[in-house]
Every structure is written in structure tokens, then in C-alpha cells.
Amino acid sequence: MAFAAFADTSEKKSAEPVKKSRVVILMLLPGLAYLLLFFLAPLVSLILTSFMAPDPNSMDMGQFVYSFQWQNYVTVISENWSFFVRSFGFAILATVIALIVSYPIAYFIGVYARPWPAIQAFALILVIAPFFISFLLRTLAWKQLLGDDGWVVTTLKSASLLPADGHITGTAFSVVFGLTYNFIPFMVLPIYTSLERLDMRLLEAGRDLYASPSTTFWKVTLPLSMPGVVAGTLLTFIPASGDFVNASSSFLGGPGTQMVGNQIASNFLKILDYPAASVLSVVLMAVIMVIVSVYVRRAGTEELL
Amino acid sequence: MAEVSLSSSGTELTLQGIRKEFPGFVAVDNLDLTIRAGEFFALLGPSGCGKTTTLRMIAGLEDPSAGKILLGGVDITDTKAYKRPVNTVFQSYALFPHLTIFENVAFGLRRRKVSNAKELALAALDLVQLAHVADRRPAQLSGGQQQRVALARAIVNRPALLLLDEPLGALDLKLRREMQVELKKIQADVGLTFLHVTHDQEEAMTMADTVAVMNNGHIEQMGAPESMYDLPETAFVADFLGQSNVFRGMASSANASTIEVAIPGGTTLRVPVARASAHSGDVSVGVRPEKMSIHAGAVAPQTDTNVISGGRVTDVSFTGVSSQYSIDFGPLGNVVVFEQNLKALPTVDLGDVVSVSWKVERGFGLRDHRAAVIDEASEL
Ligand SMILES: Nc1ncnc2c1ncn2[C@@H]1O[C@H](COP(=O)(O)OP(=O)(O)OP(=O)(O)O)[C@@H](O)[C@H]1O
Ligand SMILES: [Mg+2]
Numbered sequence: 001m002a003f004a005a006f007a008d009t010s011e012k013k014s015a016e017p018v019k020k021s022r023v024v025i026l027m028l029l030p031g032l033a034y035l036l037l038f039f040l041a042p043l044v045s046l047i048l049t050s051f052m053a054p055d056p057n058s059m060d061m062g063q064f065v066y067s068f069q070w071q072n073y074v075t076v077i078s079e080n081w082s083f084f085v086r087s088f089g090f091a092i093l094a095t096v097i098a099l100i101v102s103y104p105i106a107y108f109i110g111v112y113a114r115p116w117p118a119i120q121a122f123a124l125i126l127v128i129a130p131f132f133i134s135f136l137l138r139t140l141a142w143k144q145l146l147g148d149d150g151w152v153v154t155t156l157k158s159a160s161l162l163p164a165d166g167h168i169t170g171t172a173f174s175v176v177f178g179l180t181y182n183f184i185p186f187m188v189l190p191i192y193t194s195l196e197r198l199d200m201r202l203l204e205a206g207r208d209l210y211a212s213p214s215t216t217f218w219k220v221t222l223p224l225s226m227p228g229v230v231a232g233t234l235l236t237f238i239p240a241s242g243d244f245v246n247a248s249s250s251f252l253g254g255p256g257t258q259m260v261g262n263q264i265a266s267n268f269l270k271i272l273d274y275p276a277a278s279v280l281s282v283v284l285m286a287v288i289m290v291i292v293s294v295y296v297r298r299a300g301t302e303e304l305l
Numbered sequence: 306m307a308e309v310s311l312s313s314s315g316t317e318l319t320l321q322g323i324r325k326e327f328p329g330f331v332a333v334d335n336l337d338l339t340i341r342a343g344e345f346f347a348l349l350g351p352s353g354c355g356k357t358t359t360l361r362m363i364a365g366l367e368d369p370s371a372g373k374i375l376l377g378g379v380d381i382t383d384t385k386a387y388k389r390p391v392n393t394v395f396q397s398y399a400l401f402p403h404l405t406i407f408e409n410v411a412f413g414l415r416r417r418k419v420s421n422a423k424e425l426a427l428a429a430l431d432l433v434q435l436a437h438v439a440d441r442r443p444a445q446l447s448g449g450q451q452q453r454v455a456l457a458r459a460i461v462n463r464p465a466l467l468l469l470d471e472p473l474g475a476l477d478l479k480l481r482r483e484m485q486v487e488l489k490k491i492q493a494d495v496g497l498t499f500l501h502v503t504h505d506q507e508e509a510m511t512m513a514d515t516v517a518v519m520n521n522g523h524i525e526q527m528g529a530p531e532s533m534y535d536l537p538e539t540a541f542v543a544d545f546l547g548q549s550n551v552f553r554g555m556a557s558s559a560n561a562s563t564i565e566v567a568i569p570g571g572t573t574l575r576v577p578v579a580r581a582s583a584h585s586g587d588v589s590v591g592v593r594p595e596k597m598s599i600h601a602g603a604v605a606p607q608t609d610t611n612v613i614s615g616g617r618v619t620d621v622s623f624t625g626v627s628s629q630y631s632i633d634f635g636p637l638g639n640v641v642v643f644e645q646n647l648k649a650l651p652t653v654d655l656g657d658v659v660s661v662s663w664k665v666e667r668g669f670g671l672r673d674h675r676a677a678v679i680d681e682a683s684e685l
Contacts, residue, residue: 204366205399209387209413209458216387219412224401 025090050278055304062272069275080263084242084287087259091241094179097185098236099229101180106228107221109188110195127188139178139251146174146252170254178246183239187232194228195221230299237287260284313344315498316390316465318363323372325522327356332358334522336372340466340515343496344491349545350519356502358394359519360468363500364393371461376466387416392459396470396502398451400443406430407439413462429461430454432487448475453484460491469501474506485512506546510534517543532591538582540671543591547558547559550640553593553614553674559584562659564670566590569636576612581670589674595643599630601653604660611668614660617638618653632659655684 053067105127113119130138137286146152146168168174198221206216224228243262247253253262260280267277318340325333332452333355340346361367363374365386374382381389392413400409408428416420430436433453443451452475459467473481474489489512492499503509509516510530517527518541526533526542532545543549554568564581564589566574573592581588590611606612613634620631623646630642630653642661653659 118683195436198525201395201397201399202401204386205393205395205401206412207366208364208391208395209462210387210416212385212387215416220403222402226403 011121041302043128046172046278046281049274050282052275052278056124062274064274070274071282073277076276077283080280083258083260083263086257087241087261087284088287088291090176090247090259091237091243093176094240095233095237096184097176097180098184098187099233102184102232103191103229106182106188106191106195108227110192111198111200111221119204124192127185127192130185135182136149136245136251139182139245142174142178142181143169143251169252170249170257172257174252175247175257175259178252179211179243180238182243182246184234186235186239190231191228194225198224226299230296233295234292238292241288311538314496316464317342318466318498318500319373319375319378320359320363321373321375323359323374324370325355325362325367326370333362333369333524336522336524338517339525339529340498340500341418342377343498344513345492345499345514345517347513348500348502348519349504349506349509349516352504353547354519355522356519360393360470360500360502364391364468365389365395372680387395390465391468392462392464392466393468393619394455394459394470394472395473395624398443398455400451400454400572401668402443405440405442406435406446409443409454410458412597414456415460415585416507423504425461426457429457431459432460432491437495449477449480453474456484456488463495463497463500465605466498467498469499471504474504481508488512510546516546517537518545520545536580536669537591538671540589540591541673541675543579543669543671548594548641549599551589551674552637553587556583556585556588563665564588566670570613570615570634573614574613574666575608576668576670577666580666580668582669583672585639587672589671590668591671592663592668593644594629594641595627597640597642597661597663599632600660600662602660603656604662609665610662611665612660612662613637613640616659616661618655618657618659621653621655630659632661 013096031212043164048066048073050062051066051068051070051074052064053069055063088202094158105123109120109123109127113123140292144150148167148169153162153168156168157164157166162168203216207213211219242261243257244259244265245251247257247259247262248265249255253259264280264284267273267280310430318338320336320338323333323336323338324331336359348511349358350356358367362369365381365384369382372382373380376389376391385503401412404412407426407430411422411426412648414425419425427436427439430439435453435457437448438446438450441568446454447582452472454626456469459469469488473484476484485508486650490500491497493546498567500510501513504583510533513526514529514532516533518525518533520541526538533542537543537546537549540549540551543551552568552574554574556564557567558565559578564578564584565573566576568574568590575587576590577586592611603614604612616634619633619639622629622631625646627643627645630644632642634640640661
């Protein structure tokens with residue numbers, strides 16, 4: 001009997017993974033199809049476009065033929081490298097500022113306000129509330145507020161904190177400000193999620209083991225919230241590096257603040273230079289991938305995720 | 306961090322009128338306690354009686370609502386937890402999940418910048434027989450292993466006072482006995498002061514120099530394990546440490562050496578004055594089951610022996626060395642007697658009418674007869 005029972009279970013065990021893996025594949029199918037159709041296909045098309053050459057038989061703008069014009073990369077990068085530098089500079093700056101602003105907010109909601117769930121819920125709503133208004137409208141609102149006739153500029157000027165011919169909109173400051181503002185909720189939410197699970201007894205163990213409150217923060221709280229910090233910084237950095245709204249002259253930027261996103265937009269929509277726009281997109285994507293993979297490895301969160 | 310020093314020996318702890326109130330609830334009530342330097346002190350009590358809360362106040366993780374905590378004569382009531390030379394083995398282990406076992410153990414040493422942190426941490430891991438898992442993370446260990454890491458993480462600091470909150474609760478019997486011996490050895494070698502909280506009365510009795518039984522936020526009684534067992538003062542202690550038979554009664558008369566206590570059913574019991582914690586009014590007489598004898602039929606009372614007659618045997622269990630009898634005495638309740646099977650095999654059978662007796666000087670007088678609720682505590 002006993003042996004029969006053992007044989008039974010072991011058979012079941014070996015049969016189960018097969019069944020399970022079939023179910024898993026079935027469940028993955030829609031996602032795989034989606035990725036294939038809406039990610040892989042456009043990516044291939046993008047890369048093919050980036051090597052296109054002007055159509056020799058047409059004098060019209062925007063006429064290109066498939067080719068292997070690798071020189072596209074050389075010319076486009078040499079003409080646009082400064083936009084890349086600016087993009088990543090702005091994105092890193094916005095990410096760092098958003099992190100510094102968001103961590104205390106997330107800590108307040110996830111740890112400090114734990115005894116008062118109502119306050120937690122209210123603060124979370126405040127963080128999410130901006131999502132109820134379109135991102136474009138919110139950025140336009142900031143353009144109004146920070147514009148030359150807005151009260152911010154007039155007040156600063158009357159207090160002589162801004163020269164009489166000074167602006168806020170159109171400067172690097174206002175672009176980084178806009179990026180930071182727009183991505184703060186994406187930073188707060190993942191950090192909040194990790195801090196919310198933080199076991200307070202670990203902080204007590206830290207205090208018991210001679211760690212001052214600040215040491216406990218650096219050695220216990222921060223490492224344990226790293227998954228949230230990594231997720232938040234990625235969710236901010238990646239879209240911020242490709243952003244073309246904040247830096248555009250119609251919003252918070254000006255001629256001197258153009259980012260790669262703006263170059264892609266104008267190449268694609270105005271000059272109709274599709275290969276150049278594609279080269280910029282491919283390079284942007286590649287650089288982001290390199291930066292992100294180095295960052296994730298350095299942050300050492302594999303064990304925590 | 307000047308307050309923190311690696312101590313070569315333990316320090317005396319004194320609690321003066323410590324009280325802790327939570328909203329609408331008093332967890333610890335007016336607790337007075339002194340633990341001598343280098344002493345192994347066991348705090349024993351049922352679940353929820355305030356043991357952990359007491360430890361947390363001593364560690365500085367909870368502020369007392371009233372009272373003072375003195376360590377080596379210095380008032381540390383307002384000292385921050387991280388500046389107290391006190392370490393805790395937490396009931397929930399509280400190991401850092403992001404650090405390896407080694408780094409967990411070295412945590413306290415690193416904070417104090419101890420130069421040979423590495424050797425000390427490895428030695429502590431050796432002590433708890435876990436050197437081979439130094440590179441793992443807490444989630445990869447069993448519950449008992451985690452508990453031993455928690456022990457190593459606290460002991461490695463050689464604190465003036467070590468607080469242990471049921472540090473051996475998750476271990477199997479064999480390992481628990483080994484760790485008990487190990488703990489006792491460390492305590493003796495280094496001369497640390499141990500405040501050890503446990504549910505296990507046997508553990509408390511075998512390891513501790515002094516045992517305190519806590520109930521409902523206050524200490525019922527404390528003393529050396531032998532005297533606590535021999536002479537409990539309350540029904541709660543009598544029941545919590547070992548087994549007891551307790552007869553409620555009223556002191557009817559007393560002379561210089563003996564109190565007479567009338568119990569229901571017209572019987573009068575005697576108890577020595579020196580062995581009674583109350584001398585008039587409500588007095589309960591208690592006696593340990595192994596101090597009693599069982600007799601078939603009735604027995605004539607004598608001055609140096611208490612006798613209760615007219616019980617009916619409801620259960621006999623033969624365990625080899627001894628036999629355990631359950632005897633129903635009607636209004637007096639159930640009485641348990643252990644008899645060693647020294648010569649003959651059990652002489653009384655189920656359903657027999659019997660008497661029980663014990664030497665007057667073996668009994669004890671209790672100042673209360675509250676039916677002790679220890680269900681929660683015995684669930685372990
Ligand atoms: N933060 C708190 N707020 C309110 N009540 C609390 C709090 N902490 C503990 N208590 C209560 O105080 C009482 C004593 O708790 P404590 O943890 O000291 O018990 P214990 O003796 O350690 O029990 P156990 O043996 O189960 O660990 C319990 O009734 C508990 O519910
Ligand atoms: Mg407890």
C-alpha cells in the first residue's frame with residue numbers, strides 16, 4: 001500500500017509540470033501575439049527605415065527606397081550628438097530631483113502614516129490626482145504659470161530675483177522642472193509599494209544593534225526599498241529621455257532646449273526625413289538599454305526583486 | 306556612541322515601578338525587579354502577560370508610561386535604544402532579509418567599528434553551529450536556523466545585558482537542550498547578565514538562577530527555582546510551575562507554628578505558618594502530587610499528616626516508574642497523585658474508594674484560590 005501510494009504521487013508530480021506548462025503557453029499566447037504585432041514588427045520596420053536612401057527617381061520630399069545606407073548613422077549622430085547629451089542630462093537631472101522629492105513623500109505615506117489609513121489613502125489620492133487631467137493640459141498650465149506674464153515671473157522680477165529681461169519658460173530649468181513634475185507620481189508609487197511592505201521590526205532590530213536612526217535608514221530602510229527605487233527611476237528616466245513635450249517650444253522649452261525627442265518629431269513630421277528620425281530612435285533606444293542594464297546591475301537588486 | 310562599550314561582564318538591571326499603558330489597556334503594571342550582574346534570570350508567564358512589552362522597554366524600543374530603568378546604577382530610562390549596551394534576541398527573529406547571515410551577525414559589530422568584526426562574527430556563527438550557511442540569506446534558512454542566527458547576532462556583541470525573547474521556541478527538543486547548555490555556558494564564561502523569557506517552565510527551572518512568574522502585567526512571585534517550586538505563594542504560581550492540588554478553605558485557628566484550615570466537607574487541614582503566604586481568612590492549602598500518598602479505604606488522621614477521605618479513583622495511568630491517579634473528591638474537585646512504584650505494583654483500582662494523605666510540612670498555604678487560567682500558556 002505504502003509503495004503504491006508513493007508511486008502514485010511521484011507519477012502525479014511528473015505529470016503536472018507538463019500540464020502546467022501547456023496552460024502557461026496558452027495564457028502567454030495573446031501577450032506573445034501582441035508583442036510580435038505591435039513591438040517586434042514596428043522595431044524591424046524602424047531599423048529597416050533607418051538604412052533607407054533617398055529615392056533617386058523622385059524629387060519630392062519624403063520619398064525613400066530600401067537600401068543599406070549605413071552612413072545615415074554617421075551623419076545623423078554627428079549632427080545630433082548634442083541633443084543626446086542634453087536629453088540624457090535633462091533626464092538624469094529630472095530623475096534625481098524626482099527621487100529626492102518622491103522618497104520622503106513615499107516614506108510618509110507608506111511608513112509614517114501607517115497608523116492612520118485615512119491619511120494614507122488621502123495622500124495617495126493627492127499623488128494620483130494629476131492623472132485625471134491630461135498630461136498636455138497640465139504642462140500647458142505650467143507654461144501659463146511660469147510664462148513671462150504669469151505671477152511667478154512678475155513676482156520674481158519685482159523682488160529682483162530675476163533680471164528684467166529674464167524668462168523661466170524656454171530655459172533648461174523649466175524643461176527639467178516640467179519633466180520632474182510630470183514623472184513624480186511614477187516615482188512615488190513604486191517606492192511607496194516597497195516601503196509599505198517594510199517590516200518595522202527590522203528597524204527596531206537596527207536600533208537594538210547600535211544603528212542610529214540615520215544609519216538604520218542607510219543600512220536597512222533604503223536597501224529594502226531598492227526595488228521601488230529602481231522601478232521608479234526607470235519609470236522616470238526612460239520616458240523622460242525620449243520626451244518631446246516638455247522641451248518643445250509650444251510648451252516649456254525653447255530653441256535652446258531641444259531634446260532628441262524634439263529632433264525625432266521634427267525630422268519625422270516637418271522635414272519628412274524618415275531615415276534620420278529612425279536613426280535617432282534606434283540610437284536613443286540602444287543608449288537607454290545600455291544605461292539601464294548597467295544601472296540595474298550596479299543597483300544590485302537582482303536578489304531583492 | 307560613547308555610552309556603548311564592549312562589556313567584559315554583565316551589569317545589574319533594576320526596574321522601578323515600571324508601567325506600560327496602551328490605549329485603554331495596561332500591559333505592564335508597576336513592575337519592580339532587580340537582576341544581579343551576571344545572573345541568569347528567567348521570566349515566565351502565559352501568553353499576553355506582558356513579557357515582550359517588558360523586554361521592549363528595557364531595550365528602549367518602547368517608552369514606559371511610568372517608572373525607571375537602571376542599568377549598572379545608571380538611569381537609562383531616557384537613553385536611546387541604539388545607545389544602550391543591551392541586545393535582544395527577538396521573538397520574531399527580525400533578521401535583515403537583504404543581508405547574508407554573516408552580515409546579519411556582524412551588523413552590531415560594524416556599527417561600533419569593532420576591528421576584528423569578521424573573526425568575532427564567524428566565531429559566533431560557529432557557536433550556533435551555522436558557520437556553513439554564512440553566505441546564505443535568512444529566507445534560505447529553516448525557522449530553527451533563523452532563530453539561532455538571531456541568537457548569534459545578539460550574543461556576538463557581548464552586551465552588558467542580553468534580552469532573550471523565547472529564543473529557543475522554534476527548535477526541536479534535542480537542539481533546544483543543546484542550545485540551553487550552550488547558552489548557559491556562554492553566560493557563565495562571559496559573565497553576561499541574561500534576561501530570558503520563556504513559556505517552557507522546565508527550561509526556566511533548569512537554566513535560571515532566579516525565576517519570576519508574571520501574570521497580567523505584574524510579577525506574581527520570584528525566587529530560586531527550587532524555592533519557587535517548593536513554596537509557591539499563589540495558586541497561579543502553584544499551577545504554572547509544575548502541577549498542584551489546591552484546596553480552598555478558611556483559616557479556622559492558628560497557633561505559633563501551624564494554621565488550621567477548614568475545607569468543604571468538614572475536613573480540617575494543617576499547614577505550617579512558615580509555609581503559608583496568608584495566615585487568616587481565605588487560605589488555600591496546596592500540595593504537589595508527588596508528595597501525596599494514596600490509601601485504600603479510610604485512614605485515621607494524625608497531627609503531622611493531613612488526610613482527606615472518600616474519593617473515588619477515576620483514572621489510573623501506569624508509566625513504569627510511577628503511577629498517576631486521578632481521584633474525584635466531589636465538592637473538593639479532582640486530586641492528582643503520583644506514586645512511585647517502589648515495591649509493589651499499583652494497589653488501588655479504578656472505582657475504588659480511597660483516601661489521600663501528606664505530611665503537614667510538605668504542604669503550602671496560598672493567599673488566593675483563583676482558578677488559574679493557563680490554557681493559553683500550555684498551548685505550546
Ligand atoms: N502596541 C501595542 N498596542 C496595544 N496593545 C499591545 C501592544 N503591544 C502589546 N500589546 C498588548 O499587551 C499585552 C502584552 O503583550 P506582550 O507582547 O508583552 O505579551 P507576551 O507576554 O510577550 O506574550 P507572548 O508569550 O504571547 O509573546 C497583550 O495583551 C498585547 O495584546
Ligand atoms: Mg512575547
